[in-house]
Amino acid sequence: MSGFVYILCALTSLACSVLLMRGYIQNRIRLLFWSGLCFGCFAANNIVLYLDVHVIHQVSLMLLRDGFTLAGLLILLFGLIWDAN
Amino acid sequence: MQYVAADELSPTLQRFIIDHISSVDQLETLLLLYRNPLTDFTAEEVSARLYTTPEAARTRLEDLRGRALVSQVDTKKTYRFAPLSNEAVAVVDALAKAYKERPVSVITLIYSKPPANLQAFSDAFRLRKKEDK
Amino acid sequence: MHEFMTGGIVLGYLLSSLFFFRFWRDTGDRLFALFGVSFLILAVQRTALLFSHHNEPNSIFYIVRLVAFLIILFAILDKNRATKPAAQPLVDRSGGGQ
Numbered sequence: 001m002s003g004f005v006y007i008l009c010a011l012t013s014l015a016c017s018v019l020l021m022r023g024y025i026q027n028r029i030r031l032l033f034w035s036g037l038c039f040g041c042f043a044a045n046n047i048v049l050y051l052d053v054h055v056i057h058q059v060s061l062m063l064l065r066d067g068f069t070l071a072g073l074l075i076l077l078f079g080l081i082w083d084a085n
Numbered sequence: 086m087q088y089v090a091a092d093e094l095s096p097t098l099q100r101f102i103i104d105h106i107s108s109v110d111q112l113e114t115l116l117l118l119y120r121n122p123l124t125d126f127t128a129e130e131v132s133a134r135l136y137t138t139p140e141a142a143r144t145r146l147e148d149l150r151g152r153a154l155v156s157q158v159d160t161k162k163t164y165r166f167a168p169l170s171n172e173a174v175a176v177v178d179a180l181a182k183a184y185k186e187r188p189v190s191v192i193t194l195i196y197s198k199p200p201a202n203l204q205a206f207s208d209a210f211r212l213r214k215k216e217d218k
Numbered sequence: 219m220h221e222f223m224t225g226g227i228v229l230g231y232l233l234s235s236l237f238f239f240r241f242w243r244d245t246g247d248r249l250f251a252l253f254g255v256s257f258l259i260l261a262v263q264r265t266a267l268l269f270s271h272h273n274e275p276n277s278i279f280y281i282v283r284l285v286a287f288l289i290i291l292f293a294i295l296d297k298n299r300a301t302k303p304a305a306q307p308l309v310d311r312s313g314g315g316q
Contacts, residue, residue: 002280009287016210016290023209031202032209066223073230080237083202200244207247210297 003054010046013039034079041072093190094183101176102194105152107201109192110137114145116184118155118166119177125163224268231261252293259286 020036023029045068052061094102106112113135118126126134132142146164149155154177156167168174184191198204238254241247263282270279 001277005280005284009283012287012291015294019212019294020206020209023205027205029202029205031206035206062220063223066220066227069227070223070230073227073234076234077230077237080234203241203245203247203250206241207245207249207297210249210294212294212298 003050006046006050006053010043010050013043013046017043030083031079034075034083038072038076038079041068041075044068045072093187094194095179097176098179098183099194101180102191103198105154106180106195107148107198109195110135110141111145111148112180112184112191112195114142115149115154115166115177116181118149118164119181122166125158125161125165127161127163131164221268224264228261228264228268231257231264235261249293249297252289252296256286256289256293259289 017036017039020032020039024032024036045065048061048065048068052065106115114131117131117134118124126146128143128146129139131137131146132139135142146155146157150157150164153169154166154173155164157164166177168177180191235254235257238250238257242250242254259282263279263286266282267279270276
């Protein structure tokens, strides 16, 4: 059950990322680039979370999971503060 | 909706302004061409009439051309008022009238729009893009 | 290290949520409110996770995560539903290019 949830969250994040990046390619507004990257990191976080829980048992991927989430949020905040004018 | 002073303008006109008019300069450019429908203007002529730089005038004209309100005669680099539908002509008629009779309402509506960045963020999530963005 | 990152993550979610709510205030666009709520939920979930000493795959925590992401999904669907009436182009785009 949790596996399904993580995949769904990964797909949702990926959808957001793709939509935002498509918007950036079309109109070059940088806020879309940063937020697109953020959701890309969220997608990565959810994928790693899925792997951590269901696939890879020898090693804990917790730092990698947190790393992706934190990176995504820092990128998003940078974009919101720097480029959202 | 939080758009200010919009009640005095018809919904169609409000929507047109929200979707297509981003500044008073652009409005003035559009109305200049509208009032002289048989004239081809260069960017320099527009800039002289509106007391702005030719580059700014060209940007405005190109933007209006992208919105299919103005067309360009390529060989001569001139522009003329040329909307593609009767509805568009009607709404520009209404816009000209409203700007003459209720300029404050029109200007307030133009400048109460949300910043372009946020609009773009929100619009990015539209799966089918609005044709006029 | 994990607590440090969790602290940063919670703060990141909270700040982002605040930005989104402010954008909602500025634009009246419901999408921003929904993103704000979603990020707020993620902040709360993260905090609760830390204090409970559990790992994520415990049911209550990942269901809360699911709710947050379903809200985002709903925001996207809502955005696409609501545009229909207002999307009457008054002006035909020749060529339709960007």
